[in-house]
Structure formats: structure tokens, C-alpha cells
Amino acid sequence: MENSTVSLTRTPLAVLWATAYGLVSVLIIFTNIVSIIAFVKTKPRRKHTHYFLINLSIADFMVGALSVPLFISYMIDPGVWSQGVVLPMVYSSMDILSGLASVFTLAIVSVERLVAVSIPFKFRMIRRQTYFLCILATWFLSACVASMSIAFYLRIVKESFYTVVILSLSLALVVACFAYISIVFKINRKNSAKGSKDMKLEQRLSITLLCVTAIFVFSWLPFELVFILVHFCKTCSLSLNAVFFIKLLHYSNSFMNTVVYTFRIPEFKEAIVELFSRSSSQLEGDVLLQELALDASTCTSVTRLHHQAFITMNDPAGSSPSSSPVLNGCGPQMV
DSSP states (O other): OHHHHHHHTTSHHHHHHHHHHHHHHHHHHHHHHHHHHHHHHOOOTTHHHHHHHHHHHHHHHHIIIIIHHHHHHHHHOHHHHTTOSHHHHHHHHHHHHHHHHHHHHHHHHHHHHHHHHHOHHHHTTOOHHHHHHHHHHHHHHHHHHHHHHHHHHTTSSOTTHHHHHHHHHHHHHHHHHHHHHHHHHHHHHHHTSOOOHHHHHHHHHHHHHHHHHHHHHHHHHHHHHHHHHHHHOTTOOOOHHHHHHHHHHHHHHHHHHHHHHHHHOHHHHHHHHHHHHHHHHHHHHHHHHHHHHHHHHHHHHHHHHHHHHHHHOOOTTSOOGGGOHHHHHHHHHHO
């Protein structure tokens, strides 16, 4: 596989793959920064749920800012990676940390949505501290598994840590799928009865996050299957282009959530529109101020030049200051 990688890096196909990954990295960084700002600015009734979505955006941002660029460097020059363990160790630990943080967050969100739809009265009693503890738990568990990756490259643990990674991914996805299947049944049952406005909003958010989880499963499942194939089937082989495509699909999930939020969460869409409208207005205001400052500076310079010329004139019958075409040209701007 390493020989195939080296040969691929010398072809135009490698440039295309690197370009595709680069575009995905930019999209991930941009969309998740927008998501974080939009969720911070929104003031909905379901603010606590947005803590989880902000956490998910942070994990996805790490994918675009760290994991994807490191993977691009591997595609461009795999020979550098084979000279030591530092780069592979950093990439593997960051990739596992951000990936598992996303998976664990989706699992917790699915359980939170199930509670919101099943027992709404108890759901409203959940305190903000509980959400923060859950977020800390996702990063703590992800960091524990990522540290096993570091220990593997330092030859402290064996390849058994891959089993831990696969079990972590599988368990989180099973929890999320089970929770959302239960949510769908409960929503269908409650649709026959007339629910409150708050309940309908909770159901809409649950369907939105179901879409997020479905996209996540679609983009991550091929990667997990390849992960199992590579590490547990020593005789199996897979083309490098197929690996790159599956990995690209896996990374692309990190910018898809923002698209879903925009179409499914009204206050999120309003926050994005307000954000870009304000940025556009601020940009126009800055340009106008720069133009006014330039005009004022030009008029001041012209006035000084005319004043110096007027002082040095010796002919009393010379033209008056008001007759100067330079000053007259600047006059309307000064008024």
C-alpha cells in the first residue's frame, strides 16, 4: 500500500485528490465557524440543546483545521511520514479525538431528544450544568481512546486499541439509531393528538437531528467498514483511490451539518442572514469612511498648497483666492 501511495503522488491524480481535500478542509472550517457564531447569537427556547450542537461544530472544526491538512500532507509526501512516528502519531490521535467527539456528541444528542419527546416535563427540569458535564464526558472519553493511539505508536500497547476504536464508534452509532427509531414511533403516535406549540418545536428539532445522524451514518459507515477490513483482514486489499474516496466522504460530513441546520432550524437561518447582512453593512460603512477620509485629506492638502501659493504672490493685482480653479474644484466637497 505504501508503494501505491508513492506512485500515486507522482501523478496528476494526486493533485486532484489533494485539491479536493483542500476544498473540503476550507468548507469545514468556514461552515463550522459560521455555525458556532450563529448558535451563540441565537436565543431560542431550546438553548441548552444548542450547547451540544456548538460542541459538535467544534469537533468538526478540528477535523478541517487539523486532520484533513495532515492527511493532505501524507498524500503529497508519504515518504516523510515513514521516517518517524511523530506525524502518524499526531494525525492518528487528532483524527480519533475529533471523530469520536462527534460520534459521542451525536449519541448524547439522540438520548436528549428522546427524553425531550418522551417525558417533556422532566426534560425541562434538566439543568445547564448537566449539559456541560455531558460535553466534558464526550471529550474525556475521546481523549482516553486517542491516548491509546499515542501509546500504540510508542509501543506501549498493541493493536488491540483498534478494537476499542471500532467498539466506541459502533456503540455510539447504535445508541443514536435506537434513540431516533424510538423518537419516530413516539412522534407518529403523538401526531394523532393535538400537541402544544413547544412540543411541535421539539419534534421538529428531533427530526432535524435525525437527519444529521442519518447523514453521519451514511458518510461514516463505509469508513468504519474499511477500517475493520484494513486492520483485521491481513490478506484483503483495497485500491488506494477507493480509500481516498471513502476518507473524503467521511471528512465531508463535517460541513454537511450546517446545511441541515440552515434549512431545518429557523432561528439558525435568521442568525446566519443577520450575520452576513451585518458584515456586508459594516464593510460598506468602512469603505464609505475610507472614501470620506480620503476626500478630507485631499481637500486639506489642496488648501495648504493654495495658501502657500497665495502668500508667495507679489502681484497685488493677482487673482484672488476664490478665483483659483484648484480651490473651486475642492469647494463643493468641503462644504
